Amino acid sequence: MDKVDIVIIGAGVVGLAIAYRLSKMNKEIILIEKHENFGMEESSRNSEVIHAGIYYPEDSLKARFCIEGNRMLYELCKKYDIPHKKTGKLIVANTKEEKENVESLFQQGKKNGVLGLELLTEMQIKKLEPNIRASFALFSPETGIIDTHQLMKFYETQSESNDIIIAYHSEVTEIQKNDDFFILDILDSEGEHFQIGTSIVINSAGVTAGKIASMAGIDIDKAVYRIHPCKGEYFSISNRHNGKIKHLIYPTPSDNDLGIHATLRLDGTLTLGPSAFYVNDINYDVDAAHQGEFFNSTKNFLPFLDYGDISPEMSGIRAKLQAKGEPFRDFIIQEESEKGLPGLINLIGIESPGLTASPAIAKYVKDLVNNF
Template sequence: MNRYRIAIIGAGSVGLAIARRLSATEKAIILLERHATFGQDASTRNSEVIHGGMYYPTDSLKARLCVAGNRSLYELCDRYDVPHRKTGKLIIANSSAERNEIEDIYRQGEINGVPNLRLIDVLEIRRLEPQVRARWALLSPESGIMDAVALMRFFEQEAIANGVSVRYNREVIGLEKRAGLFRITIRRSDGEIEEILAEAVINAAGLFADNVAAMAGIDIVKNGYKIHWVKGEYFDVDRRHSGKMSHLIYPTPTPVSLGIHVRLRLDGSFALGPNAIYVDAINYDVDPKHLDDFYHGAKRYLPFLSKTDLTPGITGIRAKLQTQGEPVRDFVIRHEADKGLPGLINLIGIDSPALTACPAIAEEVAGIYLNL
């Protein structure tokens, strides 16, 4: 049976960033992914926004790793030619209640150490974004957009160059600690079953990370690891409007999402989304009946929009730890030694802003692993 020092489960942006980071110093690493290639779940089904980090609670992992990830990601994209643009972002307000909300976000951003945040008025909004209707806005100059596939390809190629065995079409179906080693059972896409041994396991399985933790014998309900899936749909906007905005435009956030915003692409085209719907099954279709909600929501601040400009786009599913109505939960990034599983590092509830945070999450996991 093949034996590895580290097995990483999941080749999304997080698993790949960890593989790249650990392979800089460690040998005998295997990365296992059930799909035929990387990033087929959340990591390519999102807004590709490099977040600033102002929304998240004081001292949370989300706040710390988003602010650090934002900085690392720009450095990395600049250095390795990953397409990206620091567009800046406006969180807009059109009522006094919304104005209070953006002031709160501003204060939270200051606490979180987000640089260069500024509250701006209608005159400056008109100068920056003449097509957008808003009375006040919070300007986050450090927010931007990137090419998530190019980022993951870069991580994958560096990991491979550093000697990581990247194995696609391999679904982990069993994980058991025996005699100081993890025995991992894998189902290949051709139906064959294989087993490998690993000294340490890093669970970066995204939507199924709770499942993987349960395989190792963890009670996911008792430990608060049960993941709830929250679908987000996008509607594409007719390309005749491409280039009309240069900043990301966001409304004020809701408890489960940052709100239906302008998802700018690097080519100047844009979409609206995502909404947030708790679901029990993975289905990436857009419900065309939601078009009206998107249209009316966005028309408030994008007066040039017509209903016929919108067509169904992509969807993604978030891995959330809170059920509907519960307070926002933080990422869980944890060495499970106290659960009798030394060597297992779980990453659970890795929803937004994990694409932004992935280089900082990788640093965090490396810090845990190197101190095992």
């Protein structure tokens, strides 16, 4: 059996960011991914927004890592030419209740340390975005968009050139703990099983992270690590509307998501989404019957849209810890000595803003590795 210093499970944007960060540590590291390529789950099925950190409770890991990750991502993109654009974003209001929500988001964002937030009147909004309808808005200049595929490609190339092995088509199927190391059973593309020993396992398996924690011997219901997959669908907006908005336009958020919003892609196209509903199995079909829901929830602030302007595009599945109707849940990122599993680092519930937070999460995980 081969032995390495560290095994990372999952080549999504978070696992890759961790691999990149740890690759300068001069340790033997292998990153295991069940698909034939990186980022084939949550990391390639999202809005690609670099969030500013407005929504999350003060001092939560989501707020802290989003704000730090936002700055780190812009720096990385500039330094290494990763395509991105600081578009800015408006969270819009048209009713008294929405206005109050926007005002409290403004306060929350300021408490969290988000830079540049501004409340805008209808006239100011009209100057920025003449084609939308909003009587009041919160403007966030630090929000932007990124080419996530290029970001992941960057992490992959850099990690490999720093001697990290990335094993694609390799699925972790079992984890055993010996006295001082873990043995991982891995199923390869030929249908053969092989084993790897390691003293540190980093579980960055996205929507499957609860299952991996369970494989390692954690009672995920007792630990409250069970993931509740929550689907988000997108509908694309007809190209005839390209250029009609210049910022990302969001409604006020609901309890478990940010609301169906209009996102700009780097190629100039516009898309609506994501919606949010809990699912039992993972499939990425988009239900065309949801067109009415998408149209009705956005026509108020995007009055230029006609029903026929939108069509099913794609979907993603959020790795949510928060079950339906439950209050806010934060990211869980911890080394599990207290659970009798020293050397296991679990990352559970890395939903939005996980893409934005990824470089900051990786920095934090490196500290956990160093302190182990």
